[in-house]
Amino acid sequence: MMKHILCNWKMYFSYNHAIKWIDDHGQQLKELADSSKHTIAIFPSIDACAQVRERLNNKSISIGAQDCAPYASGAYTGQTQACSLQEMGLQYCIVGHSETRHAYHLNNETIAHKIEQLNKTKVIPVICIGESQHDHEHDKTIEVITRQLEPLIPFLLPEKNYYVAYEPLWAIGTGTTPSPKYIDTISSHIKQYVRTHCSSRVSVMYGGSVSSATITQLSESVEVEGFLIGKASTDFQELKKIVTLL
Numbered sequence: 001m002m003k004h005i006l007c008n009w010k011m012y013f014s015y016n017h018a019i020k021w022i023d024d025h026g027q028q029l030k031e032l033a034d035s036s037k038h039t040i041a042i043f044p045s046i047d048a049c050a051q052v053r054e055r056l057n058n059k060s061i062s063i064g065a066q067d068c069a070p071y072a073s074g075a076y077t078g079q080t081q082a083c084s085l086q087e088m089g090l091q092y093c094i095v096g097h098s099e100t101r102h103a104y105h106l107n108n109e110t111i112a113h114k115i116e117q118l119n120k121t122k123v124i125p126v127i128c129i130g131e132s133q134h135d136h137e138h139d140k141t142i143e144v145i146t147r148q149l150e151p152l153i154p155f156l157l158p159e160k161n162y163y164v165a166y167e168p169l170w171a172i173g174t175g176t177t178p179s180p181k182y183i184d185t186i187s188s189h190i191k192q193y194v195r196t197h198c199s200s201r202v203s204v205m206y207g208g209s210v211s212s213a214t215i216t217q218l219s220e221s222v223e224v225e226g227f228l229i230g231k232a233s234t235d236f237q238e239l240k241k242i243v244t245l246l
């Protein structure tokens, strides 16, 4: 089955490093994308998005941003307008990644306003949700996921595509992954919750320690339509293995 491979480069690369990565592996990446049934998207730091897109210049590979502002415009130092992402030719934008939630103390309402801004563009929001280790250990996952989704519902438009990336915090960067059955239970809940509260359709991705060592087991999850890959996506050979194993 076709899957979406979303490569979240986080802040692993400087501008020069990201460009060098594309110069070194861009051609092979294009060949991989062209010969694969899966779609591939790269999410560099915002500084490198335009150059990475220009250098790849390939219809099979999309580019996405890692965040955007919850405001349209104004005196917000350091922020990026959602409409700039469209102007730069980007197809996706991650919102509410646990690392940005943590670093900027984001609440679910602010994340809803980021989605509201992206709704004015063709950019597809990749909405990250997930429970902490503590919530997981106390069987609070469904409750936490529901609490994260609830304020977003009024901002989901019926005619727009949304991705929800289920990323348990205890799986991000730890090498530990949930079982396919667990991922399917949470993914079904996400789809079911959205379906009963609005007429938008969401595609569910899984993220957290996706690698060539975990992808075969993770791909047994029938409810997920793709993967948000952090660290492993910064190593071309590793990324190629993941795509090939899928």
Ligand code: PGA
Residues within 6 Å of the ligand: 008, 167, 171, 172, 173, 174, 207, 208, 209, 210, 228, 229, 230, 231, 232
């Ligand atoms: P990881 O990160 O693949 O390095 O665990 C995933 C993410 O944070 O999106």
